[in-house]
Amino acid sequence: MTGHTPAPHAQARICPNCHGFATAAITSGLGRDHRGHLRTITVDCPACHGHGTTPLSAAQLTGGRA
Numbered sequence: 001m002t003g004h005t006p007a008p009h010a011q012a013r014i015c016p017n018c019h020g021f022a023t024a025a026i027t028s029g030l031g032r033d034h035r036g037h038l039r040t041i042t043v044d045c046p047a048c049h050g051h052g053t054t055p056l057s058a059a060q061l062t063g064g065r066a
């Protein structure tokens with residue numbers, strides 16, 4: 001894995017798993033805190049890890065010609 005490698009034409013598409021809504025706040029069921037705020041937990045999309053986009057794979061980049 002190369003990790004964070006800058007690419008001159010970095011392309012990304014909206015994550016098909018969350019459609020760009022990568023982070024969701026979910027009520028924890030623990031009621032409200034001492035200030036009356038609803039307790040929530042934040043969950044990132046497991047497919048894009050909260051980015052909302054997924055990088056195009058090398059196959060998609062190179063195999064675009066028909």
Ligand SMILES: [Zn+2]
Pocket residue numbers: 015016017018019020021022045046047048049050051052053
């Ligand atoms: Zn996602």
